[in-house]
Amino acid sequence: MASKLGLLVQLLLVSLVSASHYFGGTTTFTYKETYPDGSHRVDIRRRNTFDGCQYSLWWSCFNGNCGSNTRSQRGVLDQSTNAPISNRRWCETETVVSKRVYNDKPFEERAASCCWIWARNGVGNWRLRTHMDLGTRSDTRKPNRSPDIAILPFLRVPQNCPRTYNLMSFDPDNDQVRCRYGTAFNTECSRCDQPSGFHLDQDSCTLHYYNASADPRIFGFELVVEDFPQNHITLAYSDGTRSSRAPLALRRGKRQAFYTTPYPTTAWWWWRTATTPSTSTRSAPWWWRTTTTTPSTSTRSAPWWWWRTTTTTPSTSTRSTPWWWSRTTTSPPWWRRTTTTSPPWWRRTTTTSPPWWWRTTTTRTPSTPTHSSTTAPLSKLPLQFSLLVDPPAPSCQEGLYLPKFVHPTPENGAIILAETNKEVEIRVKAHAHYATLHDIIISGPLNVTKHRNTRDDFVIRWTPLSDDLGDFFPICFAVEAVTASATSTGHTTPNHHHFHPTPSAQSGIYQSEMRCVLVNVRRKQVNAHVVCTESTMTVHVDKSSLRGLHEDHLRLSDPLNTACSLETHSNSTHIIAVIPLNACGTQIEEDDDYLRFKNEITTVDNSADLITRKHQLEVQFYCQSRIDPSAYPLEYDVGSRIYMQIEATSSLNNTELFIDSCRASPYDNTNYQPTYPIIENGCTVDPTVEIYHPQHNKQFRFSMEAFKFIGLHDQVYITCSVLMCEAGYPSSRCSQGCINSTWPSGHHHHHRRKREAVIQSGNHFISQGPLRLRRSAEGFQVTNLNLNLNMVFIAGCLLAAVGMICGVVLYKSKMSQPKYQPLPTLES
Numbered sequence: 001m002a003s004k005l006g007l008l009v010q011l012l013l014v015s016l017v018s019a020s021h022y023f024g025g026t027t028t029f030t031y032k033e034t035y036p037d038g039s040h041r042v043d044i045r046r047r048n049t050f051d052g053c054q055y056s057l058w059w060s061c062f063n064g065n066c067g068s069n070t071r072s073q074r075g076v077l078d079q080s081t082n083a084p085i086s087n088r089r090w091c092e093t094e095t096v097v098s099k100r101v102y103n104d105k106p107f108e109e110r111a112a113s114c115c116w117i118w119a120r121n122g123v124g125n126w127r128l129r130t131h132m133d134l135g136t137r138s139d140t141r142k143p144n145r146s147p148d149i150a151i152l153p154f155l156r157v158p159q160n161c162p163r164t165y166n167l168m169s170f171d172p173d174n175d176q177v178r179c180r181y182g183t184a185f186n187t188e189c190s191r192c193d194q195p196s197g198f199h200l201d202q203d204s205c206t207l208h209y210y211n212a213s214a215d216p217r218i219f220g221f222e223l224v225v226e227d228f229p230q231n232h233i234t235l236a237y238s239d240g241t242r243s244s245r246a247p248l249a250l251r252r253g254k255r256q257a258f259y260t261t262p263y264p265t266t267a268w269w270w271w272r273t274a275t276t277p278s279t280s281t282r283s284a285p286w287w288w289r290t291t292t293t294t295p296s297t298s299t300r301s302a303p304w305w306w307w308r309t310t311t312t313t314p315s316t317s318t319r320s321t322p323w324w325w326s327r328t329t330t331s332p333p334w335w336r337r338t339t340t341t342s343p344p345w346w347r348r349t350t351t352t353s354p355p356w357w358w359r360t361t362t363t364r365t366p367s368t369p370t371h372s373s374t375t376a377p378l379s380k381l382p383l384q385f386s387l388l389v390d391p392p393a394p395s396c397q398e399g400l401y402l403p404k405f406v407h408p409t410p411e412n413g414a415i416i417l418a419e420t421n422k423e424v425e426i427r428v429k430a431h432a433h434y435a436t437l438h439d440i441i442i443s444g445p446l447n448v449t450k451h452r453n454t455r456d457d458f459v460i461r462w463t464p465l466s467d468d469l470g471d472f473f474p475i476c477f478a479v480e481a482v483t484a485s486a487t488s489t490g491h492t493t494p495n496h497h498h499f500h501p502t503p504s505a506q507s508g509i510y511q512s513e514m515r516c517v518l519v520n521v522r523r524k525q526v527n528a529h530v531v532c533t534e535s536t537m538t539v540h541v542d543k544s545s546l547r548g549l550h551e552d553h554l555r556l557s558d559p560l561n562t563a564c565s566l567e568t569h570s571n572s573t574h575i576i577a578v579i580p581l582n583a584c585g586t587q588i589e590e591d592d593d594y595l596r597f598k599n600e601i602t603t604v605d606n607s608a609d610l611i612t613r614k615h616q617l618e619v620q621f622y623c624q625s626r627i628d629p630s631a632y633p634l635e636y637d638v639g640s641r642i643y644m645q646i647e648a649t650s651s652l653n654n655t656e657l658f659i660d661s662c663r664a665s666p667y668d669n670t671n672y673q674p675t676y677p678i679i680e681n682g683c684t685v686d687p688t689v690e691i692y693h694p695q696h697n698k699q700f701r702f703s704m705e706a707f708k709f710i711g712l713h714d715q716v717y718i719t720c721s722v723l724m725c726e727a728g729y730p731s732s733r734c735s736q737g738c739i740n741s742t743w744p745s746g747h748h749h750h751h752r753r754k755r756e757a758v759i760q761s762g763n764h765f766i767s768q769g770p771l772r773l774r775r776s777a778e779g780f781q782v783t784n785l786n787l788n789l790n791m792v793f794i795a796g797c798l799l800a801a802v803g804m805i806c807g808v809v810l811y812k813s814k815m816s817q818p819k820y821q822p823l824p825t826l827e828s
Contacts, residue, residue: 022116023049023083023090024153024221024385025057027130030471031143032098038238040104040134040143041070044097047443049153049386053079053091057111062129062187064107071098075446080439082480082509083154084216084388085118092153094446104134104143104238108380110187116220117386123191123220129184131380135235135243140173144235146379147171147227148518150474152443154386156511158393159214161402166412167205167223167383168474168516175227175378176248179205182222188382189222197389203248209387218386226377235378246375393510394434403430403437403479403512412515418464419524425620426460426517428477435481435510436672444475445519451591454767459591464521476516483508532623537586537597539621541575554601557585566601577601581623598622634771636706641688642771648698648724656697656727658682658734660763662720666709668767678704678718683738697727708773717769725760732760 025048032041048057053076072095079091101107111128134143150168157163169177180202182189194200197212198219205225212219228248235243398404409428410416418424428440440458442450448462460475527542556564556577564584569576579586581597589596601619636642648657660682663675677685679702684691688705708714725734 021051021055022126023051023092023218024151025049025111025126025128026149026151026383027128027381028148029130029132029146029379031134031145032467035100039067039100039102042067042099042101042132042134044099044109044130044132045094045445046097047077047092047094047150047153049090049092051083051087051089051091051117053093056093056095057126057128058113059109059111059130062108062110064105065102066107066109067099067101069097070100072096073446077444077446077448078442078450080154080441083117084218090154092443096446101134104136105241106131106133106135108132112186116190118217119220119386120215120217121191121193121195121219123189123193123222125190126384127182127186127188127190127222128382128384129187129380130382131377133235133378135237137173137229138234138236139229139231144378145172146381147175147177147225148472148474149225149381149383150443150476150516151383151385152441152476152478152514154218154388154441155478155514156388156390156509157209158390158396158402158510159212160392161396162211163209163513165207165209165514166516167207168413168476168518169205169225170472170474170518171227172472173227173229173378175229176203177205178202178226178228178248178377179223179383180226182224182382188224188380191220191222195219195221195387212389214389214391216388218388221383221385221387223383225381225383227379228375228377244375245378248375390509393508398512399431400433401435401481401483401508401510403432403435403481403510405430405479405512405515410515410517412513412517414517416517416519418462418519418521420464420466420469420521422524423461423463424519426475426477428458428460428479429456430458430479430481430512432481432510435483435508436667438480438482438509440477440479441511442475442477445473448475451593453589453591454765455589462519464519468521469523471521473519473521474516475519476514478514479512481510481512483510526619528619528621530621530623535581537577537579537581537599537621537623539575539577539579539601539619541577541601541619543573543575546575553603555604556601557587557599558583575601594624594626596622596624636771636773638706638708638773640706641703642706643703644701644718644768646700646720646722646766648722654727656725656734657700658723658725659700660721660723660733662718664707664716664718666715666717668717668769675719676707676709679720681739682736683740698724706771714773715770716772717767718771719765719767721763721765723761723763729760734760 025046027044027046029042029044032043034040046057046059048055050056056074074093074095077092077094079089081088083090108129108131110130112125114125116123116126132146136142137144148168148170151165155165167179169179171177179200181194181200182192185192195212197210199208199210200206200223201208207221229245230247232244232246235245237243393401395401406429409430410426416424416426430437437456440450440452440460442448442460444460444462445468448460451459451461453459458477458479460477462473462475464473525545527545529540531538531540552567554566554575556566556579558564561583564577564579566575566577569578577584579599581588585599587598589598599621601621603618646657646659648655659679661677662679663677665672665675678689679685686704690703692701692703694701707716709716723733725732727734729735
């Protein structure tokens with residue numbers, strides 16, 4: 001009977017976990033226009049995250065006249081399989097709803113159902129409420145707008161690494177924004193508690209993590225974001241009524257001490273790491289007590305031998321002391337004391353007071369001024385998300401295991417200017433010395449995409465539409481790294497820009513800090529047109545849109561080449577630049593979809609200057625070609641011969657290609673270790689390698705027997721280091737050929753580079769794959785080299801007239817006609 005009951009309980013738990021699928025959600029609104037009949041259009045952006053992309057929140061009218069929906073758009077923002085429980089998946093979507101409301105009076109909408117993903121702080125049903133007020137403000141003379149808020153739907157932090165999360169909360173009306181825990185039970189929140197081990201600074205919207213035990217269950221945060229005017233204002237409505245709003249009242253907050261109090265819990269078997277569970281409660285010894293006249297509902301708990309009185313009533317200039325301290329106080333004895341300030345249970349903040357023997361560490365925060373709401377807010381927005389506390393990291397220093405952002409990653413809170421119908425690009429770069437960068441997770445507006453180029457940089461791209469003019473759009477991101485041998489390859493998805501492979505069960509996952517930027521969509525600043533050919537980019541810029549700037553003060557990325565002068569082709573109406581794809585500072589980038597050639601026009605005081613402190617204009621542009629990913633992966637059988645070809649496409653004669661090294665790895669990452677050497681220092685290392693006679697000097701052909709890596713890996717990537725040389729120089733690296741690997745590293749390179757730097761390029765990496773182990777027993781034979789090349793590398797190495805520039809790229813298949821689009825203009 002007992003075993004049947006235990007089985008029943010287990011089945012019940014499994015069913016509850018499988019039914020739980022909510023990670024969090026946010027809502028913002030924007031007034032768009034007033035129709036001739038006096039009704040109004042308001043756009044509502046609703047982001048929500050579940051354990052599947054098919055789910056969405058269902059919203060209903062809770063108060064006021066909520067109008068009717070006229071249009072709805074929905075799309076996936078990002079998804080991943082790095083969640084710790086359930087199906088290990090999370091997916092964030094955004095639904096943009098255009099509403100027609102028939103007056104500008106306040107109204108409220110509500111979403112309510114079940115259930116949160118398995119949460120350790122007891123949140124069950126989800127409860128979200130949005131308060132919207134479209135009244136015309138007396139300070140701006142425009143309808144009220146809500147704060148722009150955003151957060152990553154799934155955050156994670158190692159147990160031993162304190163971290164601060166700056167929650168994005170920008171207000172376009174310059175209002176004071178406050179983030180608080182939900183208090184209205186069953187409408188704003190389900191649990192309405194404050195997760196222990198965290199501190200929320202309401203006025204700065206900053207969440208501090210101090211300490212908590214590792215647990216595969218998440219903390220569910222149910223926050224509410226409100227905005228208040230900086231000064232007293234009135235809101236005028238179309239029916240002639242008015243309402244007033246006042247700023248938040250400033251008050252001095254008490255000094256607070258946060259006690260970390262571990263509780264005994266059982267480690268989950270799949271974590272495989274010994275952890276120290278902990279929770280926290282607010283408490284302070286008597287010597288930290290400060291005199292206050294503000295009523296308090298906190299409970300001070302201490303060992304019996306420390307002091308014997310527990311005060312829960314408001315105090316006015318009283319000090320609690322140990323029983324042996326002979327001093328008269330105005331506080332009544334404990335047998336006559338009664339609590340009179342406790343709020344009703346549905347608004348009470350949960351405080352768990354552990355026994356004295358569990359109390360361990362103390363972290364104190366200084367006294368800071370806080371705001372007390374004495375007036376109704378202008379709007380109320382839900383901000384709900386999940387946070388997972390992982391097992392301890394070997395080190396909390398950024399850049400070791402935790403990814404560290406480096407240039408050119410924008411700072412948190414940076415404002416990025418964008419133009420309608422022009423792609424805005426946000427570049428993110430990070431490093432982790434003892435972990436492998438796994439992916440980037442993002443949250444942004446509908447149609448935002450992410451990419452990873454061959455330099456291991458992440459790129460976030462988004463194109464604002466005309467309807468987005470004048471609005472602000474937050475974009476948040478964080479980079480994740482994994483330890484051990486990184487990821488499983490069993491999952492695929494057509495939309496790979498929004499998919500994260502599954503980290504293996506033994507891998508540690510480390511998430512960087514979260515950063516959020518704000519994209520400000522403006523009108524078109526510069527009229528530019530780009531024409532792309534196979535070898536050049538031609539840019540036409542209308543001079544009338546440059547506001548007094550002359551081509552004498554404009555230049556391309558490389559001003560030293562006289563062929564790159566903007567005066568050569570310009571006329572009285574347009575600045576015209578004809579830019580070779582291999583000159584004028586053109587940068588070459590490749591990701592899974594596109595090969596891009598990028599350059600920019602910038603302002604300078606003097607065309608010969610290297611720096612400027614008057615950065616007035618930056619016009620970025622690019623040409624791109626789409627890469628067809630359908631050619632990969634290639635299937636092979638172990639032991640079969642694979643034929644490969646590397647070729648440089650260049651219109652310049654008298655150049656030759658040299659392969660310095662080729663290595664194989666189970667992942668498409670040039671930094672992955674260890675790798676298997678195939679060619680090293682121009683010498684064949686793998687005994688099965690055969691080199692064939694090329695058709696010309698810019699081609700290299702070889703073959704080898706296929707193999708697989710020992711373990712669970714069933715795919716292979718080939719990465720080669722190549723360079724271009726000017727033919728006919730005996731001392732060039734190309735002419736030297738195979739060099740004994742026992743020579744001191746850098747010996748010959750250093751000597752040659754000093755004397756003949758212009759006769760050859762630097763080394764560049766190209767990568768191809770994956771080659772995937774064939775699952776069937778049927779093999780295949782390749783007998784004709786010319787017709788059955790398994791892999792073709794095309795290294796686009798182009799030599800400039802003076803000083804060689806080799807931008808090595810890789811075409812994975814034939815490319816379609818090039819597409820082009822000017823990037824947004826940035827002004828300051």
